[in-house]
Amino acid sequence: xxxxxFFQYLVAGVTYGIIYSIVAIGFNIIYNTTGIINxxxxxxxxxxxxxAVTLNGFMPLPAAIVVAVLVTMAIGALVEIVFIRWxxxxxxxxxxxxxxxxxxxxREIALHVWDEKVRALPYFTGTSVSSIExxxxxxxxxxxxxxxxxxxxxxxxxxxxxxTSMGRQMRACSDNRNAARLCGISARNMVTLSFVLSAGIGAxxxxxxxxxxYVQYDSGTGLAIKGFTVAILGGLGNSMAAVAxxxxxxxxxxxxxxxxxxxxxxxLSISILLIILFARPSGLxxxxxxxxxxxx
Amino acid sequence: xxFAKVFAxxxxxLFAVTLTPSAAEDTIKFGAILSVTGPASFLGAPExxxxxxxxxxxxxxxxxxxxxxxxxxxxxxxxxxNAVSFAKQLIEEDKVLAIIGPSTSGETMAIKNLLEEAKTIxxxxxxxxxxxxPVAKYVFKTPxxxxxxxxxxxxxxxxxxxxxxxVAAGNTGFGKAxxxxxxxxxxxxxxxxLISEVYDKSATDLTAVVTKLKAADxxxxxxxSIVPAQSIIAKNMRQIGMTVPLFQSHGFGNIKYVEAAGPxxxxxxxxxxxLLVVNVLPEENSQKPVLAKYKSDYESKFQEDASxxxxxxxxxxxxLAKAVETAxxxxxxxxxxxxxxxxxxxxxxxxxxxxEDHNGLDINAFDMLTVKDGKFTLLTN
Numbered sequence: 001x002x003x004x005x006f007f008q009y010l011v012a013g014v015t016y017g018i019i020y021s022i023v024a025i026g027f028n029i030i031y032n033t034t035g036i037i038n039x040x041x042x043x044x045x046x047x048x049x050x051x052a053v054t055l056n057g058f059m060p061l062p063a064a065i066v067v068a069v070l071v072t073m074a075i076g077a078l079v080e081i082v083f084i085r086w087x088x089x090x091x092x093x094x095x096x097x098x099x100x101x102x103x104x105x106x107r108e109i110a111l112h113v114w115d116e117k118v119r120a121l122p123y124f125t126g127t128s129v130s131s132i133e134x135x136x137x138x139x140x141x142x143x144x145x146x147x148x149x150x151x152x153x154x155x156x157x158x159x160x161x162x163x164t165s166m167g168r169q170m171r172a173c174s175d176n177r178n179a180a181r182l183c184g185i186s187a188r189n190m191v192t193l194s195f196v197l198s199a200g201i202g203a204x205x206x207x208x209x210x211x212x213x214y215v216q217y218d219s220g221t222g223l224a225i226k227g228f229t230v231a232i233l234g235g236l237g238n239s240m241a242a243v244a245x246x247x248x249x250x251x252x253x254x255x256x257x258x259x260x261x262x263x264x265x266x267x268l269s270i271s272i273l274l275i276i277l278f279a280r281p282s283g284l285x286x287x288x289x290x291x292x293x294x295x296x
Numbered sequence: 297x298x299f300a301k302v303f304a305x306x307x308x309x310l311f312a313v314t315l316t317p318s319a320a321e322d323t324i325k326f327g328a329i330l331s332v333t334g335p336a337s338f339l340g341a342p343e344x345x346x347x348x349x350x351x352x353x354x355x356x357x358x359x360x361x362x363x364x365x366x367x368x369x370x371x372x373x374x375x376x377x378n379a380v381s382f383a384k385q386l387i388e389e390d391k392v393l394a395i396i397g398p399s400t401s402g403e404t405m406a407i408k409n410l411l412e413e414a415k416t417i418x419x420x421x422x423x424x425x426x427x428x429x430p431v432a433k434y435v436f437k438t439p440x441x442x443x444x445x446x447x448x449x450x451x452x453x454x455x456x457x458x459x460x461x462x463v464a465a466g467n468t469g470f471g472k473a474x475x476x477x478x479x480x481x482x483x484x485x486x487x488x489x490l491i492s493e494v495y496d497k498s499a500t501d502l503t504a505v506v507t508k509l510k511a512a513d514x515x516x517x518x519x520x521s522i523v524p525a526q527s528i529i530a531k532n533m534r535q536i537g538m539t540v541p542l543f544q545s546h547g548f549g550n551i552k553y554v555e556a557a558g559p560x561x562x563x564x565x566x567x568x569x570x571l572l573v574v575n576v577l578p579e580e581n582s583q584k585p586v587l588a589k590y591k592s593d594y595e596s597k598f599q600e601d602a603s604x605x606x607x608x609x610x611x612x613x614x615x616l617a618k619a620v621e622t623a624x625x626x627x628x629x630x631x632x633x634x635x636x637x638x639x640x641x642x643x644x645x646x647x648x649x650x651x652e653d654h655n656g657l658d659i660n661a662f663d664m665l666t667v668k669d670g671k672f673t674l675l676t677n
Contacts, residue, residue, distance in 0.1 A: 005510075005511050008536060011503070012503035012507060015501060019501075115337075115341070116333045116334070116338070117337070117552065118527075118552070118556060122558075123558075127559045128558035128560040131534075131535045131536065131537065133537070138537045139535075209500075213500035213501060214500070214556060217333075218334070218335075219498075223500075254503075262493045262499075263467055263494045265495075
């Protein structure tokens with residue numbers, strides 16, 4: 001294989017990987033505060049994309065994206081307040097089942113609000129055919145947007161969780177909810193906040209990737225599965241690890257196409273998920289000791 | 297005791313459903329199994345709208361021979377297992393005269409034998425050749441055959457001097473059947489398929505696949521799939537700087553995909569029925585009045601562009617309605633009437649059914665179209 005081709009596969013892989021990892025980051029935020037996996041995360045991505053496409057009919061693109069993210073954040077808050085907040089000491093399993101139900105509910109509502117058609121935002125820069133050529137490798141400008149947005153999200157999140165009081169409060173709730181409450185932290189508010197945050201990030205991801213992947217009422221499910229795989233692969237709760245794992249999986253998938261028929265691409269990623277769950281459930285970058293102390 | 301109560305309630309519910317009084321005797325029941333939602337909704341949604349429109353129209357005129365048409369549409373969501381259970385329900389509970397649909401080839405094949413055993417007429421809106429080859433007594437289909445689409449594409453390639461091609465196909469019944477036809481017919485036209493790739497129908501980015509095609513140094517790419525992959529492959533090819541012609545299947549016939557692909561759609565070549573280019577058809581074309589009427593009726597009623605897929609449902613409904621009008625409501629007689637339909641001008645072409653041909657269309661049902669300035673137009677050399 002020529003070097004040019006090698007890098008073209010690599011770029012394709014990094015693109016897949018970054019898309020997966022933005023979704024995985026959403027999983028991680030809610031996991032960090034509640035210890036649960038929010039299976040409706042993919043639906044937040046879908047909602048962000050769909051809302052932005054609709055709003056883009058009335059307002060310029062940047063405004064449409066901002067409003068779409070805010071709307072989805074509000075929906076995230078609403079979902080938490082209506083379905084999760086009032087539960088008295090819910091078990092992890094119960095909360096997970098609730099989120100699965102929610103994902104189906106949101107999908108069906110989206111089908112009725114919009115319709116079954118495929119939509120997409122316009123390319124942020126250039127058009128669907130424009131590409132930047134670097135030494136024979138072609139990169140769509142939208143890919144650079146996706147990479148840029150993902151980088152910014154990771155930096156801000158790391159800062160938020162390690163340097164702000166609210167971020168530390170959220171982490172405290174995850175480590176030990178009762179101890180956090182004894183310190184005067186409102187665990188319930190922190191959970192709501194985590195839903196708002198991950199809904200916002202999901203929605204932003206939905207907007208940025210929609211020119212590449214398109215968005216449809218049921219496109220959240222596929223993204224959620226890949227995002228979940230990446231979150232597990234990296235080690236639940238760690239956003240940096242999610243990005244590394246995402247890129248790793250994306251690149252593996254992309255190169256798998258070079259040697260195998262394309263149809264096996266998804267089989268590969270699911271096999272990796274299974275192997276990780278059996279062999280190293282704490283993820284590639286997670287610590288085994290910390291993992292053994294978690295509920296789930 | 298609680299369990300017993302719940303059990304009793306469930307039983308009651310079940311009875312309530314089965315005992316619902318059936319509609320008045322003076323109706324003719326047409327069933328339809330369509331992928332109104334789900335991945336193949338771009339087929340099923342316009343099909344179901346078309347059927348509703350036609351049933352309304354025909355009932356407003358007093359129905360067929362004084363009997364109103366009762367349309368029962370089931371949404372299979374593109375899943376063969378749903379199609380199977382709905383087919384059973386329509387046959388056994390609703391006792392329909394005929395079923396229109398399903399929208400996809402995979403679903404149609406899943407119920408083909410079921411309909412044959414139950415001796416119920418099926419008018420499929422799906423493309424794959426295998427639906428009518430081998431011929432099943434009660435199974436018909438209205439979309440043009442895959443093999444004609446393939447031949448039409450290869451004929452065009454010969455003209456353009458292309459002999460080395462790459463094939464990409466989605467992992468659906470439609471993609472699989474198309475790929476088989478492409479591979480089977482290629483030697484007849486002296487065309488070499490250098491590389492052939494199957495991708496997941498819900499793939500969101502095909503850059504790696506097109507990179508592989510590019511590496512094989514092909515002179516043209518044929519893609520056989522349903523959306524959104526059709527638009528994605530066009531985009532990805534142009535993004536990585538591939539300039540060879542892209543041929544698509546007749547599944548590309550919806551302007552929405554052109555919009556989705558944007559400038560990347562320019563120059564895509566595909567075979568299709570004439571609905572998409574009705575405005576530029578010569579006046580003497582026999583299909584023109586039918587196409588123009590369907591297009592304007594559909595577009596004024598639903599405020600969206602008509603697609604060839606809705607046209608397949610139009611053809612199925614009209615062929616069935618015509619057969620009922622001549623033969624009454626006896627299944628056997630209606631079946632014979634459909635089989636002896638000749639010269640029926642529909643949206644897909646001119647139908648001439650026979651005992652050997654349950655599709656009734658020939659290769660002339662297709663024209664080669666291309667995309668120019670974001671619109672479909674006839675390909676002229």
